[in-house]
Amino acid sequence: DAGITQSPRHKVTETGTPVTLRCHQTENHRYMYWYRQDPGHGLRLIHYSYGVKDTDKGEVSDGYSVSRSKTEDFLLTLESATSSQTSVYFCAISESWEGNTEAFFGQGTRLTVV
Amino acid sequence: SQKIEQNSEALNIQEGKTATLTCNYTNYSPAYLQWYRQDPGRGPVFLLLIRENEKEKRKERLKVTFDTTLKQSLFHITASQPADSATYLCALGSQGNLIFGKGTKLSVKP
Numbered sequence: 001d002a003g004i005t006q007s008p009r010h011k012v013t014e015t016g017t018p019v020t021l022r023c024h025q026t027e028n029h030r031y032m033y034w035y036r037q038d039p040g041h042g043l044r045l046i047h048y049s050y051g052v053k054d055t056d057k058g059e060v061s062d063g064y065s066v067s068r069s070k071t072e073d074f075l076l077t078l079e080s081a082t083s084s085q086t087s088v089y090f091c092a093i094s095e096s097w098e099g100n101t102e103a104f105f106g107q108g109t110r111l112t113v114v
Numbered sequence: 115s116q117k118i119e120q121n122s123e124a125l126n127i128q129e130g131k132t133a134t135l136t137c138n139y140t141n142y143s144p145a146y147l148q149w150y151r152q153d154p155g156r157g158p159v160f161l162l163l164i165r166e167n168e169k170e171k172r173k174e175r176l177k178v179t180f181d182t183t184l185k186q187s188l189f190h191i192t193a194s195q196p197a198d199s200a201t202y203l204c205a206l207g208s209q210g211n212l213i214f215g216k217g218t219k220l221s222v223k224p
Contacts, residue, residue, distance in 0.1 A: 099207015
């Protein structure tokens with residue numbers, strides 16, 4: 001498996017609380033992505049990063065923020081969690097943004113907002 | 115708007131048969147198309163990548179075609195086995211990110 005680790009793997013939190021998910025890679029890949037996966041919607045891109053301190057929004061970015069202060073770490077923050085953010089979150093990494101290299105995925109974080 | 119559609123949510127086939135999964139896209143002009151496999155409770159795993167100038171790509175029992183005129187990719191698994199049961203996702207690179215279809219859940223019955 002590629003060196004990509006997500007933490008925590010499972011989390012239950014209350015509505016209105018802040019939550020931060022961490023993605024750590026040891027592959028030195030430039031591009032990092034956060035997706036959420038929900039039944040009926042598939043994988044949807046939340047935010048992505050193309051370098052340290054360089055990030056951009058994806059399809060479903062509302063309510064989420066990200067930071068990348070080091071190549072190896074990409075953090076996803078839910079400033080004030082809502083029940084609609086209950087989902088499975090996946091981090092991914094790739095060497096290229098053009099789609100000409102494979103993406104490697106973490107094991108996922110199952111987040112439940114109650 | 116841009117769309118990626120995988121026509122079937124689920125596909126059930128008999129062991130030994132060929133499974134064919136479809137991925138259609140609109141309002142994209144991708145140079146590359148990828149296919150992934152996802153097992154329950156796990157992240158997607160890369161299977162194959164095909165370039166726009168390649169009509170077909172093979173890897174063991176897997177075959178992918180890419181028709182940029184039809185805006186379609188077909189994913190074939192020959193001599194299917196119960197172990198091939200999983201969800202299969204197609205993905206396109208677009209403007210700096212990787213966009214996925216919703217996936218097709220393949221079930222191979224013994």
